[in-house]
Every structure is written in structure tokens, then in C-alpha cells.
Amino acid sequence: MKILHLLATLDPRAGGPTEGVRQSGINMTALGHEVEVATVDDPSAAWLAAFPLPVHALGPAKGFYGFTPKLVPWLEAHATSFDAVIVNGLWQYPGYATWKALRRLNVPYYVFPHGMLDPWFKRTYPLKHVKKWLYWPWAEYRVLRDATRVLFTTQEECRLARESFSLYHANEAVVAFGTNRPPSDAASLREAFYNAHPALRDQRLILFLGRIHPKKGCDLLLQAFAAARELEPAARLVMAGPDGDTWVPTLKALADELGIASRITWTGMLQGDEKWGAFYASDAFVLPSHQENFGIAVAEALACGLPALISDKVNIWREVQADGAGFVAPDSVAGTLANLTRWMQLDAIQAAAMRTQALHCFEQHFTVDAMSADLLRILQQDRHKPRNEEGTLALGRS
Incomplete structure (x- = not known):
């Protein structure tokens, strides 16, 4: 055709x-x-x-x-x-x-x-x-x-x-x-990301990747991360994406007010090896969006074996939840905090099982x-x- x-x-x-x-x-x-x-x-x-x-x-x-x-x-x-x-x-x-x-x-x-x-x-x-x-x-x-x-x-x-x-x-x-399935050379891609952001090496990274826009619930994420910070002292929040609504200065001011500015890295838009390296270097992917038709970034995260912590306004939440590929909660500070808390409290065996399920979810539902x-x-x-x-x-x- x-x-x-x-x-x-x-x-x-x-x-x-x-x-x-x-x-x-x-x-x-x-x-x-x-x-x-x-x-x-x-x-x-x-x-x-x-x-x-x-x-x-x-x-x-x-x-x-x-x-x-x-x-x-x-x-x-x-x-x-x-x-x-x-x-x-x-x-x-x-x-x-x-x-x-x-x-x-x-x-x-x-x-x-x-x-x-x-x-x-x-x-x-x-x-x-x-x-x-x-x-x-x-x-x-x-x-x-x-x-x-x-x-x-x-x-x-x-x-x-x-x-x-x-x-x-x-x-x-x-x-x-x-x-598409991601590049498979996870080790070299992680290095590409760490070389660009050396301070993040050996940290437990929670990744947001998408437009920095009010629709995405970024303010909810900062407030929830601030509330959960003592659960995992090694956790760092990576905010990756273009500023879609000139909102980043406001969010940075909120991070200062919450006392978490030093635990957030703002990378701007990531592409190519650096983007895939961010997925492979991270511990979980988070998207507390108020409205998300599909969320290609969610599918990309799952394809990298990265569990998805998403709101129930991301329209593929049912597949993620049914496959045990992440956690789902309402698009609120409390809901986002619940997702972060449940993830941080998993032991190593449970976390590894969820990573396996994340990849399974992608292969079952979201391939090109x-x-x-x-x-x-x-x-x-x-x-x-x-x-x-x-x-x-x-x-x-x-």
C-alpha cells in the first residue's frame, strides 16, 4: 500500500x-x-x-x-x-x-x-x-x-x-x-548517559521523560517525591524533557521550597543514546499525568524493563496493572506518593520480578x-x- x-x-x-x-x-x-x-x-x-x-x-x-x-x-x-x-x-x-x-x-x-x-x-x-x-x-x-x-x-x-x-x-x-524495541546494548547506553550526567552514577534514579507541561502532573511528582525522600536517601529524580509551557522555572522554585532541589536533575530533552541510557540507568519510570492518550515514553520504559509508576489517567494503565508491570494510582499528590512508596518498599526479588513483567507487558501489547x-x-x-x-x-x- x-x-x-x-x-x-x-x-x-x-x-x-x-x-x-x-x-x-x-x-x-x-x-x-x-x-x-x-x-x-x-x-x-x-x-x-x-x-x-x-x-x-x-x-x-x-x-x-x-x-x-x-x-x-x-x-x-x-x-x-x-x-x-x-x-x-x-x-x-x-x-x-x-x-x-x-x-x-x-x-x-x-x-x-x-x-x-x-x-x-x-x-x-x-x-x-x-x-x-x-x-x-x-x-x-x-x-x-x-x-x-x-x-x-x-x-x-x-x-x-x-x-x-x-x-x-x-x-x-x-x-x-x-x-520500536530499544537498542539492546544497555551497558554502553548507560555509560553515554552517565558521561553526560556523572553526578547520577550509582544513584537510584526515578525517571520522568516527556514534555514539562501542567498536563503531565510534574508538580504532583515534586510534592510526592519530597514526601517520600526519607524512604530512600539514594533516590534522585531525573526530569527529562523540553519545557512545553515555560513551566520549568516555576517547578524549580517549587523544588527549592520543598527542599529537594539538590536531588533533582533537569536534563532538558534527551535523544538517541542519551535517552535510551536514561531508561537503562533508571530504577523506575514515573508519569502522574492528568491526561495521557497512550504515552509512548511509557511503552519505551517498559521495553527497557523499567517498571511504570503511572496515574489512572494514562489510558494504558489497565494493561500495566494487569501485567504487574508497575503501579497505578489517581493523578494526585497522594496517588503519586503511593506509587513511589510502593516501589521504594519493594525488596530486590520483587523489584526484579516487576522488571521482568514490564518487558513482558511491552511485548504483549505495545510493539510497533x-x-x-x-x-x-x-x-x-x-x-x-x-x-x-x-x-x-x-x-x-x-
């Missing part, structure tokens, strides 16, 4: 959707399929050269919405050469442009919301939700309504998506999501091979179904 992914940016700092497209694209290419990407990035953006798939950069886009006049004409001219078009994310111009260009072409398009319909956003940002309501009926509602399928990565995401807007109509499907196979199953299944005049499936919608 020949597949086109659309997303606003390929900047690695954008997180999960960009990484998901990269990894699934590489995997599908290895299986003999053709995968290309269209983005509204500026063609001169530094990160494009390193992206491993063919890229059509149709920016520079204007503002957060990502409008560019080039996108619709490009899709009208080129979309028919693809078997499927996949939109990654909502609330930006690439989705609406895809609907506008493809609704009368016999080209199936799919939408991955990537958690952007979670009602947490409605509760947390009510004014933004009002603005979205003004946009929803004439744009995003139609994008989802007319998509061949709207693809969710967990049953939980699919269920929650129905709660954000009363006007909601989509042909839903749940597909596996995952990530399973992700590619499931997505291809959906795409190939839909190729043979009848379509109506607008190019969408002629079957009834859910």
Missing part, C-alpha cells in the same frame, strides 16, 4: 504523534509499503533533514492553527496517488484541509485524534472549550463524520471521546499502538509490529468496501 500521513509538524519536541508516525512509517516501509508525510512545517526547518521518510513540507504555516494555502491544492493534485491518507491530531488546519480536498475524491482518509477529544481538556480549559465549540460544527465535526474511520489507540480513549461534544458522529475503530499489523488490517479491509459518491464508506456509521 501507499500511505500518506498528515500532521502539523515533525518537530521531535511535539511528542507522541510525530514519533508514532516516524516509527510506524519505518516499520511499514520495511514490510514493503510506501509511506510519505505531508506537514505544514517550513521547508527550511532543521528537523526535516533527519526525518527518515519522504516529506512534503508545505509551510511555513501561519499561527498555531497551521494554515497554509498550499495544502489543499497539493492534496487535490496528489492524494489520488495514495491508497490511504491518515490525519494525525485535531484542531489544526491539516485535518480540515484533508476534509475539504478529499471529500469528493475516492480516497479514504482516516483520523487519529491522539487523545485530543479527551474531556479532561473541557474540564481544565473551559474557555478554550467554548472556542472549540464555535469551530466544531463547521470543521472538526465534519472531519470526523466523513472520515472512513476515526482511529483510537485504546478502548478508553474511544469511550472518553464521546463525552466532549454532544454533536459527535464517527465510524470508530480501535487499533494497536506501539513503539503489532501496531503496523493492526493498522494495515483496517486499511486493507476498507479498500474492498463499497463507497458512496463522497468517497466515504457506504456502510452505516457508529
Whole structure:
């Protein structure tokens, strides 16, 4: 098959959707399929050269919405050469442009919301939700309504998506999501991390890796770590990731106030060997997020045999809990403290068993091979179904 992914940016700092497209694209290419990407990035953006798939950069886009006049004409001219078009994310111009260009072409398009319909956003940002309501009926509602399928990565995401807007109509499907297996040379990767951060050698590291953003519950983590610090004097908290909301200065001030600044290392964004070295050097991975559709970093941690201490707002928490691959608790200071406490109180045999279960959980649920196979199953299944005049499936919608 020949597949086109659309997303606003390929900047690695954008997180999960960009990484998901990269990894699934590489995997599908290895299986003999053709995968290309269209983005509204500026063609001169530094990160494009390193992206491993063919890229059509149709920016520079204007503002957060990502409008560019080039996108619709490009899709009208080129979309028919693809078997499927996949939109990654909502609330930006690439989705609406895809609907506008493809609704009368016999080209199936799919939408991955990537958690952007979670009602947490409605509760947390009510004014933004009002603005979205003004946009929803004439744009995003139609994008989802007319998509061949709207693809969710967990049953939980699919269920929650129905709660954000009363006007909601989509042909839903749940597909596996995952990530590549990590590099296997754990010893050399640990050294790469220790060489960059020598003060962390021989410490018991609790790793947070992701955007430093209020959604991720970083403030809860600092408060819980402060409360648990006496349980394990050797424990150090590693905060790894880009500052997604200019929040780091506030968090550093909170760490000073809590008296734990000397036990926290802020690494900034980690990539390549240093990122994998952080996973292999750590004792546990922690993510007390208020909303997390999937959490590629959680899957990467599990793939390195790293137990996950996560909130029950990370949508893969059921798999982690069922497989004994970590601990799960509410997204609160008390819940995060409970996870840290339970981990620190494990003996060596129990901790080793949980590391084994972490790897088992990854292999059972979250490999990129399973992700590619499931997505291809959906795409190939839909190729043979009848379509109506607008190019969408002629079957009834859910």
C-alpha cells in the first residue's frame, strides 16, 4: 500500500504523534509499503533533514492553527496517488484541509485524534472549550463524520471521546499502538548517559521523560517525591524533557521550597543514546499525568524493563496493572506518593520480578509490529468496501 500521513509538524519536541508516525512509517516501509508525510512545517526547518521518510513540507504555516494555502491544492493534485491518507491530531488546519480536498475524491482518509477529544481538556480549559465549540460544527465535526474511520489507540480513549461534544458522529475503530524495541546494548547506553550526567552514577534514579507541561502532573511528582525522600536517601529524580509551557522555572522554585532541589536533575530533552541510557540507568519510570492518550515514553520504559509508576489517567494503565508491570494510582499528590512508596518498599526479588513483567507487558501489547499489523488490517479491509459518491464508506456509521 501507499500511505500518506498528515500532521502539523515533525518537530521531535511535539511528542507522541510525530514519533508514532516516524516509527510506524519505518516499520511499514520495511514490510514493503510506501509511506510519505505531508506537514505544514517550513521547508527550511532543521528537523526535516533527519526525518527518515519522504516529506512534503508545505509551510511555513501561519499561527498555531497551521494554515497554509498550499495544502489543499497539493492534496487535490496528489492524494489520488495514495491508497490511504491518515490525519494525525485535531484542531489544526491539516485535518480540515484533508476534509475539504478529499471529500469528493475516492480516497479514504482516516483520523487519529491522539487523545485530543479527551474531556479532561473541557474540564481544565473551559474557555478554550467554548472556542472549540464555535469551530466544531463547521470543521472538526465534519472531519470526523466523513472520515472512513476515526482511529483510537485504546478502548478508553474511544469511550472518553464521546463525552466532549454532544454533536459527535464517527465510524470508530480501535487499533494497536506501539513503539520500536530499544537498542539492546544497555551497558554502553548507560555509560553515554552517565558521561553526560556523572553526578547520577550509582544513584537510584526515578525517571520522568516527556514534555514539562501542567498536563503531565510534574508538580504532583515534586510534592510526592519530597514526601517520600526519607524512604530512600539514594533516590534522585531525573526530569527529562523540553519545557512545553515555560513551566520549568516555576517547578524549580517549587523544588527549592520543598527542599529537594539538590536531588533533582533537569536534563532538558534527551535523544538517541542519551535517552535510551536514561531508561537503562533508571530504577523506575514515573508519569502522574492528568491526561495521557497512550504515552509512548511509557511503552519505551517498559521495553527497557523499567517498571511504570503511572496515574489512572494514562489510558494504558489497565494493561500495566494487569501485567504487574508497575503501579497505578489517581493523578494526585497522594496517588503519586503511593506509587513511589510502593516501589521504594519493594525488596530486590520483587523489584526484579516487576522488571521482568514490564518487558513482558511491552511485548504483549505495545510493539510497533503489532501496531503496523493492526493498522494495515483496517486499511486493507476498507479498500474492498463499497463507497458512496463522497468517497466515504457506504456502510452505516457508529
